[in-house]
Each structure stands twice: as structure tokens, then as C-alpha cells.
Amino acid sequence: MDREDSMNPNTLENYWMPFTANRDFKADPRMVVSAEGMYYTSEDGRQIMDGSAGLWCANAGHSHPLIVEAISSTAKTLDFAPMFNFGHPEAFRLAAQLATLFPDPLNRIFFANSGSEAVDTALKISLAYHKARGKAGKTRFIGRERGYHGVGFGGISVGGIVANRKQFNTHLPGVDHMRHTHDPDRNRFTRGAVSHGAELADDLERLVALHGAETIAAVIVEPVAGSTGVLPPPQGYLERLREIATKHDILLIFDEVITGFGRLGRATASEYFGVTPDLITFAKGVTSGTIPMGGVAAAQFIYDAVVENSETPIELFHGYTYSAHPVATAAALATLRAYTEEGMFENAANLEQAWGDAFHALKDAAYVTDIRTIGLVAGVELASRDGAPGARAYEVMKRAWAKGLMVRVTGDIIALSPPLILSEADIGFMTDTLRGVLAETA
């Protein structure tokens, strides 16, 4: 390729896109060039309603002036600060604010830059915690089928999305999985936590019996499984996991990378369900997706065990060059301010009923086999085409884009998780568009 070609912004070949059908996309690209509030603008100048908050992250809506201002002014004053042995005051301020958002006693905050890094961090903190208490044999992790915990080796090992694992074969050793909670025969078309399946939490008890509690460090679940296609937990399930984990001195990790920051109308799913884990992983909504940031909120007793028992001056040999990056920190502080000052979590909570009503009214739309809603999340499951699982929802995604609506798809499930600033009229646009698109889809 000559230099002129390599400078041509329309060359699509070089970018190896993540989790994307590269060949299909490059043949018919869907490009966005700007974003504001509830909308993206496509390259051909159309307004596209953001039905998925980007990738479940733009909770405050796009290009929020407070956040944009915080990012640009910080980039001018403190472009980078090393956090190993040095600090910058805003990082501590952010940690203190986050400590008030997460449930007690999760008041010690470790910063990373993504959900995947947050998950690896939580797993490593769990190992360090047990080791610090003389229980170095507790090294096993328990995840759940259909769980998504990012793409690091830790995350794919505890994760349970088959395609994300089987291409690579090698995982962390000693990991086991509980069964997933999807039970459409008993729970079809429900809102909020589903009625049946609390007993599936007893899988943890069975795995303790199989492996021995003295080998298990932590159990990790998404309180609402998102990426696999929206699976709210069975009523009583998270409570039961909490009890079993406590009984066997196993740390309970809630991966709140998508449920955190208002997605369910509360700061966390832990608050929504009234169940407090020992560690929470977060990312995405902490900066409303504007600048990469993730992290872990750890219970104070975990921090104390690791820090107080440390035989070395540095207590935890873990961290990232960009942990609490000043620009990300500023973005997060401004995002939290926007959430509070503009009552965004409250807006999400107030709209939960209307959101559920509108989506459940799609029950009779073409191909729909199940609808699950909770907070501002909806999963619309479609009957698969014979011999081509996923093809129908993929077509729906493309047709919705053509009609001005961005949605996510996983297999034959369409997932929606809009910015928390939406209105009832926006909900109407989403469901009307989907109904029309389903009717046109083969």
C-alpha cells in the first residue's frame, strides 16, 4: 500500500475489529461520527437512537457538557500522573465518593481501566486475602455457565460463554461452574427477578462438597447476566449464594460492570436486590463510557487483612500504569455529579414500569419467544432460523440501524439498555421500531 492509501480514512482493512463479523461489517459498514444525548449521528448524517448506551456504558447520555468540560480541562492541567508511589488528590476524592455509593462495608476502591481488568483484580485480591489469613490453599474460583466477565484469562476462565472460551482452550486451572439460571419453561415473559430457580444457588453447596471449601477462594456472578442475553436472577437466588459463601468462607464477587451506576435505578444491583457481596467489580458507567476506567470495591475487612498482615512494605503487587488516570478520574467525578444533580438513577427507577409495559407489549410481535425486563434493561428473545442460530437477530440489528435505532444482539436475543436520560417517548420509539423491523424480517 502506498502512503497515500494508508492515509486514506476510508481504508477499512487494517482495523481488526473486536467481537465483530469483520468481513460482513467491512462489506457494509455502520459508522458513527458524533453523539449527543440519546443519539448518535451516522456517517451519512442520520440520527440513530442509542438503544444500548453504546456498550451498556453511556448511562449519562452522550457528550454531557459537565463530563466533556472535566475531561478537556484536566487534559490541559494534568495529562498523566504515576500512581505507583505517587498520587493525585482527585483519585482519593473519587475513591471516597465511590465508597459512599457502594454498600457497606465495600469502601476500599482499587482502580483499573476496564471490566476485564476489574475482574482479574477482584480474583487476585481474593487470592491475596486468603493467603494473608494463612489459607493459601483457597485458590479455586467458581463461576457460572453463561457468565460474562470480560476477556482476560481470569475472566474467560470463570466466564461461561462457550464461544469466548473454546477458541482458546487454555484457562486458569481449578475453576468450576454453577449452572446458569435460564429456565424459559418456568419463567417465560417475566419482569424483574424471575419466580423460579432459587434452588440453583445450591450448586455452590454441591461444588463445595465436591472440591472442599478449603480449596475455594471466591464465587463470581453477574447479579443480572447481561451479555449472555439478559437473565435476571431468580428471587432469593442471590441471598442463598450469599449464605452459602459466608458459611464456607468463600468470597462473593458481584460483577457489576453493567448493573452498576443506575442501570437498575439504583447505584448498584446489590442495593436493588438488598444483597451485599464482598467485592464488586465496576467499569463502563463509572465514566459513562467517555474514558476507560474500571475498578473493584472491596469490603474493608479484605483490605485490612491484606494490608495489615503484609510482611512487605508494598502490600499488593498489582496495579496498572493507568490506574486512576487523571483524565478518567475527572470524567468519573463529573459523571457522578451528573448522575446526582440530574437525578438520573431516579429517572431510571421511575421509568422501570413504563419500560417493562412497553417491551412486554411486544409479546405478540413476530418471532418473539420470550421477553425479560428489569430496571432499564430488556432482552427480547426470538425463535432461531432453522440451522442458522443468531442470523435472525443479526438481521434485526441491521434493519433497526437502517431505521435509526442501535441495539445489541447476542445469539437470537436483542438486548436494550439505553442511557438513563431517556423519556417515555424514547421508549415508544424503540418498541415501535422493533415491532416494525420484526414484521419485515424473514
Ligand SMILES: Cc1ncc(COP(=O)(O)O)c(C=O)c1O
Ligand atoms: C459483567 C461484565 N463484566 C466484565 C465485562 C468486561 O468489560 P470490558 O469490556 O470493559 O473489559 C463486561 C463487558 O461487557 C461485562 O458485561
